[in-house]
Amino acid sequence: MAAISLKNIVKKYGDGFPAVNDVSIDIADGEFVILVGPSGCGKSTLLRMIVGLEDITSGDMIIGDRKVNDLAPRDRNLAMVFQNYALYPHLSVYENIAFPLRLAGAEDSEVDEKVRAASKTLELDEHLDRKPGNLSGGQRQRVAMGRAIVRDADAFLFDEPLSNLDAKLRGQMRTEISRLQKRLGITTVYVTHDQTEAMTLGDRVAVLKRGVLQQLASPRELYENPGNLFVAGFIGSPPMNFLPAEVEGTSVKLPFGTVEIGEEKAAKARDRGLLIAGIRPEHFEDAALVDQDTTGSSFKATVEVVEWLGNETYAYIPFEAPPEVEKQLKQLEEDLDGESLRTQLVVTLDGSSRIAEGDEAEIWLDASKMHLFDPATGENLTVDRDHAGQIVGESMAAAAEQPAAAG
């Protein structure tokens, strides 16, 4: 077991485009770190640089106390689970798991002991003689994990290991991976684009965008204190709502009305002209269901679509945004791999809410949870820096220039 330390890692491909740009992450011994981001953000490249399947253009990769930049994958003593599992189809499950041990020249008795132990942990005992081609997706996944845990690797690396499984199995395997990691206490780096996996599995989550690290923090910190618009929009489902806003005194003017935020927050964002307010859907509620004495503001709006899920209800409320905010939101949508649709507010209401489509509803809003972003740089002006982990200084504007420079 070992700590992994990435220092100013850069990966440039032949055309000079930096797939990974100046990323520094310190992963403590035994820690579970998630690399997350939309496709093409460099998270897989970063993982492959840790394991040694990609060359490092510049920067230092340190595992334990060894600098491993120039070591071949086999000399790094890491175990990796690939997205397509990469099981050897010509070998039985037993031999697949035993493969790393056989390469290391282990005795037959030792191989047998370790393979049996791994297969017991992963409940693969009855499949040991089968070929991978005859296994189900979940079983293949477990074999791939067996191949990883059978050796005493310094760290586990997972490259989107659950993306080929169906939703139910994914949930089960997620808990399985989490349990296994806690039991073995082994340093783990896990790449995913699925934010449920990112939020539930990781001790810390690194959010990447176009090869640049945006924020490295615990899931809770990321959710409550996103460092910039991108992180705010990426973490959370349904995503955070972004509205045009202007701060006057201690109140914020939103398209639907004016709400009060405390002096502390207002002071950070005053006199900056047009801003973007970020409010999570669950910070809204049907005003009829809110206790009278709860602090917060409410506004009236026409609900266009209602989706009732039983325990909660999603309501969609369209609004008009000024062009400069809309442009920024469009850019954000693109960064997040999404389609840029028209601007609308998504609010999560209690399942017992009676608001129907087309109603002019009164919606309550907990403004104390609101974040305010600078539309030019995307920076979160109201972030609580003590509880936001590590926010990397790269501003949105600088990142936005990148494709132009590369293209």
Next chain:
Amino acid sequence: MKQKIGLAVGVVLVLVWCLLPVAWILSLSFKSQSAVSNGSDPGFLPLDSFTGLDNYRAVWEDDQFRRAIINSIGISLIATLLSVMIATLAAYAIARLEFRGKKMVLTTALAIAMFPVVSLVSPLFDLWRTIGLYDTWPGLILPYMSFTLPLAIWTLSAFFREIPWEMEQAAQVDGATSWQAFRKVIVPLAAPGVFTAAILTFFFAWNDFVFGITLTSTENARPIPAALSFFVGPDPFQRPAGLLAAAAVIATIPIVVIVLLFQRKIVAGLTSGAVKG
């Protein structure tokens, strides 16, 4: 129902078309020499003139023929083995590595395959005479190899391209050197391709006549097809048709055995299948 009958008729036609010459040779090989040359037993089945295994025994006792069979088996096997080994390495490099002149290697290989064999025979004859390869095993192994390599390389590189990169990377992460990853993961996965290439190479070497007759002069290296054309029975004024037929049948046995052996490997390889997500 109509379709089924049509299919059955078609299958029978194709079978007759393909197997008639073989059946004919078989029938001839059991007829006596005189019956064949006098036409006294014109029927397809050897009835009055049935000689049992006499022809086979006679052929087998012929020293020239035995030498030829050994030559053929040895030369073809060695040529196949070398050709497949070199082709595997070359095809792997072509499929996996980026290097200068990759296109050139491929086009050159194709060009060699397109070269008419006949035009090369006389220069080779002169060359081999000069450097002492004439009428030796290597003298035949070399041309067989160079003419089958292109096809083997093309077949194999197609197979290698099908194997996911991840397999090899997984092996490397598991602690394999590049060579170990190649030998323990890639080659077994490409086995169907390797055996296909091996069968094709073996066919070419076994059936070749032009090189066999031009580049040899004695039973030192003369392979079966060439040897058969020199085959003379006890009576020099009569072509020993029965003996030739028996020899031809014997000559096909090794190739049938080899195809059956390799074919099983090909099928096993194809059915084990790649694991995809």
